[in-house]
Amino acid sequence: MLVYIILINYNGYKDTIECVNSLKQISYKNCKIIIVDNASSDNSISMLKKQGITVIESKRNLGFAGGNNLGIKYALAHGADYIMLLNNDTIVGEYFLDNMLESFNKDNKIGLVGCKIMYYDEKNIIWYGGGYIDWFKFLGVHYSMRQVDVGQCDTEKEIDFMTGCCMLIKRQVFEKIGLLSEDYFMYFEDVDFCVKVRNGGYKIWYNPKGVIYHKVGLSSGGEESPFSIEWCTRNRILFMNRYKNNVSNFRFILSKKIFYSTRFIRYFQYLFMGQKVKAKAIIRGIKKSAYN
Numbered sequence: 001m002l003v004y005i006i007l008i009n010y011n012g013y014k015d016t017i018e019c020v021n022s023l024k025q026i027s028y029k030n031c032k033i034i035i036v037d038n039a040s041s042d043n044s045i046s047m048l049k050k051q052g053i054t055v056i057e058s059k060r061n062l063g064f065a066g067g068n069n070l071g072i073k074y075a076l077a078h079g080a081d082y083i084m085l086l087n088n089d090t091i092v093g094e095y096f097l098d099n100m101l102e103s104f105n106k107d108n109k110i111g112l113v114g115c116k117i118m119y120y121d122e123k124n125i126i127w128y129g130g131g132y133i134d135w136f137k138f139l140g141v142h143y144s145m146r147q148v149d150v151g152q153c154d155t156e157k158e159i160d161f162m163t164g165c166c167m168l169i170k171r172q173v174f175e176k177i178g179l180l181s182e183d184y185f186m187y188f189e190d191v192d193f194c195v196k197v198r199n200g201g202y203k204i205w206y207n208p209k210g211v212i213y214h215k216v217g218l219s220s221g222g223e224e225s226p227f228s229i230e231w232c233t234r235n236r237i238l239f240m241n242r243y244k245n246n247v248s249n250f251r252f253i254l255s256k257k258i259f260y261s262t263r264f265i266r267y268f269q270y271l272f273m274g275q276k277v278k279a280k281a282i283i284r285g286i287k288k289s290a291y292n
Helices: 013-023 044-049 063-077 096-105 171-177 189-199 226-242 249-272 276-289
Strands: 003-009 031-037 054-057 082-086 090-092 110-119 126-128 131-134 139-142 157-159 166-170 203-214
Touching: 003 013, 003 063, 013 031, 013 044, 013 090, 031 044, 031 063, 044 054, 054 063, 063 082, 063 171, 082 096, 082 171, 096 110, 096 166, 096 203, 110 171, 110 189, 126 139, 131 189, 139 189, 166 171, 171 189, 189 203, 189 226, 226 249, 226 276, 249 276
Parallel strands: 003 031, 003 082, 031 054, 110 203
Antiparallel strands: 082 166, 090 203, 110 126, 110 166, 131 139, 157 203
16 A cells, blocks of 8 residues: 655754654655755755655645645545555654554544654653544643653544644545645644545544654744744634534633633733743734634
8 A cells, every 4th residue: 555654844954854864764665755845044945855755835835734735635546545645844753654654454434543752852751642622611631741750651442633743544544534734824724634535434543552752832832922822822712613613602602711711820820920922922813813
């Protein structure tokens, strides 16, 4: 089976090249790597082309969803059986792809497979050990995040949510439900896609034998950077409004009231700590959501 692995690069060629080098060492050989460069302003293009793999140059920054969609279209047009979306700030294990591919043999309804993700700097600490969608908070939740790995996430199972950091997807899924939603630009497009996968009649499967290591938050400046705060705020509101029918009207109204209350509490916390840039990011995110 031919697997295309898609990496998105934006001014981060050093991390991308490190990821590519780890991919070149994996045991599964029937795979091709595609790098989509999201209009980098540094010398990423010239550096990445030296790697001897396909580089697709976007004329503008299309975000996570738009950049991946460029790669997905290319992969589908070139005979991909499976497509992997993989963050460029990751390092992969030698057998991670073999193990993930094996999961598709368990049930023909499995359309998307995920893996265990560890912190790059603390390789015994779990970043993602499976996940689910919390329909009260309208969030994708990671099992055992920031916990020491003592085997608590070592069971293969069906899940509701796989982070976009690493998704292995059967081509038939794209043919049936379409591509990633580009309405989000960055964050929550993975949660949205998981909802569509399950609504399309496919299962999402977690395989802990596939292991990768993630430099968490590097592409956006950190887990709680102003960029992340702004777009997570904006896109959570968008996701809530899009899937409000998944809960009762009462629960939706309550969820929204709690969400806005917690945002404003966080806003004043940031002001109190002297972090005005982060406080303003919350307001920008709320304002941006009003245009959708």
